[in-house]
Amino acid sequence: MSPSPSPFQELWSPVTRQNPLPFYARLRQEAPVVRLEDPHFKHPVWVVSRYKDAVELLRDPRFTKNVDKLPETSLHRQRRNDAMAAINKHMLMADPPDHTRLRTLVSKAFTPRRVEELRPRVTAITERLLDTLEPQGSADLLDAFAFPLPVTVIAEMLGVPVEDQDKFQEWTSIIVNPPVDGNMEPLFAAGFQFMQYFQALMEKRRGEPREDLLSALVSVEEQGDRLSPQELISMLFLLLVAGHETTVNLIGNGVWALLRNPEQLERLRREPALIESAVEEMLRYRGPVETSTQRWAPQDVEFRGQVIPAGETILASLMAANHDPEQFPEPGRFDIAREPNRHIGFGFGIHFCLGAPLARLEANIAIPLLLQRLPRLRLAVDESALSWREGILVHGMKQLPVAF
Ligand code: HEM
Known part of the structure; x- marks a missing residue:
C-alpha cells in the first residue's frame, strides 16, 4: 500500500518544530490516529495524539517493540542488520519476557529509595557547577549547567570516567538525532565507536571490579544466561543515552517555562515546597520527550477504528496527549500547583521510564x-x-542564553 499524502505532514516542518502545540491541537481534533510519511526514514508512521488513545496504545500488548516479530518483508526488519543492531538489544526494544528479565537486572538501582541516597552527591555536583557559573554573569544554561549535571550523575553511577564524557555527548547526540539528510554513515560510525569504547572499559572492570553498575552488570553477564554480551552493551547504551538527552531538557524547558511565566516563578520562590508539583508541570507543559519511541504491528491490528497494517510503525505523541483539554483543563496554562496532573511525560505501561525517580x-x-x-x-x-x-x-532548545 502506498502512503496517501496527508495534510498533517507538517509534523516535521521547521515551523512546527519551533512550537508543535498548534499543530497537535488540530491533529487531536481532526485526525487523532493518522498515517504520515517520515521524511527522514521514508516510511509510514502512525501518530496518536489524544490522551486516552495514547495511554491505550502504550499499554496495548498487540504492538511489539521487537523487530524480529515483524514480517520478513518489513523494512524495519530488513534494517535491523545494520550497524546499530549491536546496541539495540535493550529493554526499550524488547517485549516480555525479555523485557522483564532485562529491566529486573537494573531496576533496584533506580528505585526512589536507592535514588534518594544520591541526594548529597547530586547536591554537591549542582553546587560545584553553580560555583563556576555564578561569577560569569551570563552563559548558555544548557551547556554550563543542565547538561553536565545529569551526565556526571549517570556516568558516576555506571562507572564511566569523567574525562570521557565529551565523547559521549558527541556519539549519543548523533545517535539520538538521526541525520536529516538520510546519510546514515555518521550514525553507524558513532554506534561503532560507542561499542568499541565500552568493550575496552568492560574488560578493565572484569579484571578489577568496582562499586559501580558497570561492574555489577559485567558480573551478571559472566555468571551465566541472564545477560548476553550484546544485551550488556545495549543496556549501557540505553542508560547513557537516556541519562544524556532527557534530563538536560527537563531542566532547560522547565527554566524556560518559569522565565516566561514570571508570576509562577515568583510563586515558586515564595513557596519552595511547590517544587515537586512544579517539576511535574514542567514534564507536562513542555516535557523533554515529545513522542514515544516506535511500536510496530506484527500483524494487521485494528486500533481506534483504523487498521495498522502488519510491519508498520505507530507512536504516541506524549506532548499532544499532555495538552489534551479532555484530560487537562486549560492545558496551555503553566500552573506549578496543577492537581491532578497525570501527565505521561515519562510514558506509560511496562516501558514507563526506569529513570523517572532519578x-x-x-x-x-x-x-x-x-x-x-x-x-x-x-x-x-x-x-x-x-x-x-x-x-x-x-x-x-539548541541553546538557552541567560543572564544573572
Ligand atoms: C526528564 C527526564 C526523562 C524523561 C522525560 C524520560 C522519558 C522516558 C519515556 C517517555 C520513556 C518511555 C518511552 C516509550 O515507551 O516509548 C522512557 C523510558 C526509559 N527511560 Fe527515561 N526519561 C528521562 C530520564 C531518564 C533517565 C535519567 C534514565 C536513566 C538513567 C532513563 C532511563 C529510561 C529507560 C531505561 C527506559 C526504558 C524502560 C523500559 O523499556 O522498560 N530515563 N523514558
Missing part, C-alpha cells in the same frame, strides 16, 4: 538551587531568538 531527584535539586543562587536569572535574548531542535523525539 530525573525527578535531579530536577528537584537543581532548579531550586539555581533560583536561589542566581536571584536575577533572566533570558539574555528575546524569546523569539530561541531555537528548538529539529527531531520529533527529543524536545529541547
Whole structure:
C-alpha cells in the first residue's frame, strides 16, 4: 500500500518544530490516529495524539517493540542488520519476557529509595557547577549547567570516567538525532565507536571490579544466561543515552517555562515546597520527550477504528496527549500547583521510564538551587531568538542564553 499524502505532514516542518502545540491541537481534533510519511526514514508512521488513545496504545500488548516479530518483508526488519543492531538489544526494544528479565537486572538501582541516597552527591555536583557559573554573569544554561549535571550523575553511577564524557555527548547526540539528510554513515560510525569504547572499559572492570553498575552488570553477564554480551552493551547504551538527552531538557524547558511565566516563578520562590508539583508541570507543559519511541504491528491490528497494517510503525505523541483539554483543563496554562496532573511525560505501561525517580531527584535539586543562587536569572535574548531542535523525539532548545 502506498502512503496517501496527508495534510498533517507538517509534523516535521521547521515551523512546527519551533512550537508543535498548534499543530497537535488540530491533529487531536481532526485526525487523532493518522498515517504520515517520515521524511527522514521514508516510511509510514502512525501518530496518536489524544490522551486516552495514547495511554491505550502504550499499554496495548498487540504492538511489539521487537523487530524480529515483524514480517520478513518489513523494512524495519530488513534494517535491523545494520550497524546499530549491536546496541539495540535493550529493554526499550524488547517485549516480555525479555523485557522483564532485562529491566529486573537494573531496576533496584533506580528505585526512589536507592535514588534518594544520591541526594548529597547530586547536591554537591549542582553546587560545584553553580560555583563556576555564578561569577560569569551570563552563559548558555544548557551547556554550563543542565547538561553536565545529569551526565556526571549517570556516568558516576555506571562507572564511566569523567574525562570521557565529551565523547559521549558527541556519539549519543548523533545517535539520538538521526541525520536529516538520510546519510546514515555518521550514525553507524558513532554506534561503532560507542561499542568499541565500552568493550575496552568492560574488560578493565572484569579484571578489577568496582562499586559501580558497570561492574555489577559485567558480573551478571559472566555468571551465566541472564545477560548476553550484546544485551550488556545495549543496556549501557540505553542508560547513557537516556541519562544524556532527557534530563538536560527537563531542566532547560522547565527554566524556560518559569522565565516566561514570571508570576509562577515568583510563586515558586515564595513557596519552595511547590517544587515537586512544579517539576511535574514542567514534564507536562513542555516535557523533554515529545513522542514515544516506535511500536510496530506484527500483524494487521485494528486500533481506534483504523487498521495498522502488519510491519508498520505507530507512536504516541506524549506532548499532544499532555495538552489534551479532555484530560487537562486549560492545558496551555503553566500552573506549578496543577492537581491532578497525570501527565505521561515519562510514558506509560511496562516501558514507563526506569529513570523517572532519578530525573525527578535531579530536577528537584537543581532548579531550586539555581533560583536561589542566581536571584536575577533572566533570558539574555528575546524569546523569539530561541531555537528548538529539529527531531520529533527529543524536545529541547539548541541553546538557552541567560543572564544573572
Ligand atoms: C526528564 C527526564 C526523562 C524523561 C522525560 C524520560 C522519558 C522516558 C519515556 C517517555 C520513556 C518511555 C518511552 C516509550 O515507551 O516509548 C522512557 C523510558 C526509559 N527511560 Fe527515561 N526519561 C528521562 C530520564 C531518564 C533517565 C535519567 C534514565 C536513566 C538513567 C532513563 C532511563 C529510561 C529507560 C531505561 C527506559 C526504558 C524502560 C523500559 O523499556 O522498560 N530515563 N523514558
